[in-house]
Amino acid sequence: MRFWTAVGLSNWQATNLIFVMAQPSKKCLLQQDVHLKxxxxxxxxxxxxxxxxxxxxxxxxxVGVLKNVGSVGASLVVWMVCGLVAVCGSLTYAELGTMIPKSGAEYPYLKEAFGPIPAFLFAWTSSLVIKPSAVAIIGLVFGEYLIHPFFPDCKPVPLLVIKLASACCITLVCFLNCYSLKIAARAQIVFTTAKLLALFVVIACGIFALTQGLTDNLESGFSGDVHWSTVGTAFYQGLWAYDGWNQLNYVTEELKNPSVNLPRAIMIGIPLVTIVYLLTNIAYLAGLSVTEMMISRAVAVTFGNKFLGAFAWFIPLGVAISTFGGANGYSITGPRIIFSAARHGHMPEILATVSYKRYTPVAAILFQTFIALLVLIPNDFDTLVNYFSFSMWIFHGGSALALLVLRRTQPDRHRPYKVPIFIPILVVLIALYLIIFPIASQPAWEYMYATLFILSGLLFYIPFVHLNLRFTFMKPFTTFVQQLFLVAPLSQYYDIKDT
Structure with missing residues (x-):
């Protein structure tokens, strides 16, 4: 190591050189060659x-949407509007993603338009809380529904068993994403097909219920009073189900032909989900009474028990498959925020490394998985959803505003896809509503906690980013982790001549 650094190579370059000299390919990894495929x-x-x-x-x-809006018809309107919001948001992100083809979604967009501080606060909030906690919550749902059929006479199911199953789910998706993005993406296709099949079974049962004349809920859909004070919270619940509409922007650098495939994937995927969600809600409302829905912890399982009889086990299995695919999706996209932030010096440099064999951001994936396992603690679902939605819509609105700013400051920049200007304006207005209205109509502590946590990122930004404070033990630690996991920073191959 000392010889290589003596001839002018940095520690990272020397480490990369030593890695590759041990390989039969006789190629050397210097700064800029290990890359995302x-x-x-x-x-x-x-x-x-x-x-x-x-x-x-x-x-x-x-159930959360129906409780907060108070009317069957209004709940369906909320689901439809949430789908339209997801379409508008994703079209806005399509322009940003094709104009700034970098992984990390909101992070590079905020950095380009507003500078490093908003980008850091997004990376801080998303990397440490939002994405890992979302993986943990989805993992808990997976564990509960996977284990439940094995304990039919045990209520409640032992919490430790659920946690172990959840940890296995999170660890497995971590392994898949570390091993190969191609395999993880193919697995995502399989699980997406399986979860759509499960929802189509629910929809088919709903159609059967409608043919049997079970239309009371739908016929009297708008007879109840709409709870206007909690409509914002109802949107939080609905938008949680739609969360993920921006996930492809996190892997822009790993998407083939992103200027074409990013808008196409959005225009295929989100309308498909919106239609499936509306039909699923209609099926629930046809097959269950409002009272049955209100007291149900998991409405799909209640629905399955009522209509599938001996095959009711199919619904918990479908939920487990669906949640595994959801956890896999977040494990594909979430680490790219960490990777992108570390690449710009906003997180430890080891998190910006890539496996030179697998071409995956192993360190960032392991980091998110570690935090997800730490927060694998049951909590109130509604409170967590409200917290996540409030936090994320601050940054969704900021990203839409970034597009408007870049339209003004960089009007001649190449934009392979250009969204009509009224759409990002609408997204900004929707974000303002979702941030302000729930707080004004129904103040809750989680909104204050979310705001304080976001701002607390400044306590780390000032010393470690702005003042560039570094601990001396980080360099040997970085070298050790590189050698342990065979990872290196983005670099460029140079041939080594035989001597």
Whole structure:
């Protein structure tokens, strides 16, 4: 190591050189060659969007939407409007993603338009809380529904068993994503197909219920009073189920032909999810009474027990498959935020490394998985959803505003896809509503906690990013982790001549 650094190579370059000299290829990794491979096809991109969106939400959130809005008809309107919001948001992100073809979604967009501080606060919030906690919540739902059939006479199911199953789910998707993005993307296609099949079974049962004349809920859909004070919270519940509409932007650098496939995947995936969600909610409302829905913890399971008889086990299995695919989707996309932030110096440099054999951001994936396992603690679902939605819509609105700013400051920049200007304006207005209205109509502590946590990122930004404070033990630690996991920074191959 000392010889190589003595001839002018940095520690990282010397480490990369030593790695590759030990390989028979006789190629050397210097700064700029290990890279992210474009392994995600159009079908893979659609599956990332659909697979990330259809997770645990559609099996749980319908009850939350109905409770908060108070009317069957209004709840269906909320689901439809949430789909339109997802379309508008994703079209806005399509322009940003094709104009700034970098992984990390909101991070590079905020950095380009507003500078490093908003981008860092997004990376701080998303990497440490939102994405890992979302993986943990989805993992818990997976564990509960996978284990439940094995304990039919045990209520409640032992919490430790659920946690172990959840940890296995999270660890397995971590392994898949570390091993190969191509395999993870193919697995996402399989799980997306399986979860759509489960929802189609629910929809088919709903159609059967309608043919049997079970239309009371739908006929009297708008007879109840709409709870206007909690409509914003109802949107939080619905948008949680739609969360994932921007997930493909996190892997833009690994998407084949992103200027074409990113908009296409969005226009295929999100309308498909919206139609499936509306039909699923209609099926729930046809097959169950409002009272049955209100007291149900998992409306899909209650629905399955009523209509599938001996085959009711299919629904818990379908939910487990769906949530596994959702966790896999977040494990594909979430680490790319960490990777992108570390590449710009906003996180430890080891998190910006890539496996030089697998071409995956192993360190970032392991980091997110570690936090997800730490927060694998049951909590109130509604509170967590409200917290996530509030936090994320701050940054969704900021990204739409970034597009408007870049339209003004960089009007001549190449834009392979250009969204009509009224759409990002609408997204900004929707974000303002979703941030302000729930707080004004029904103040809750989680909104204050979310705001304080976001701002607390400044306590780390100032010393470690702005002042560039570094701990001396980080360099040997970085070298050790590189050698342990065979990872290196983005670099460029140079041939080594035989001596």
């Amino acid at each position: 474009r392994d995600v096809t159009l079908l893979g991109g659609v599956s990332v969007i659909v697979g990330s969106m259809i997770g645990s939400g559609i099996f749980i959130s319908p």
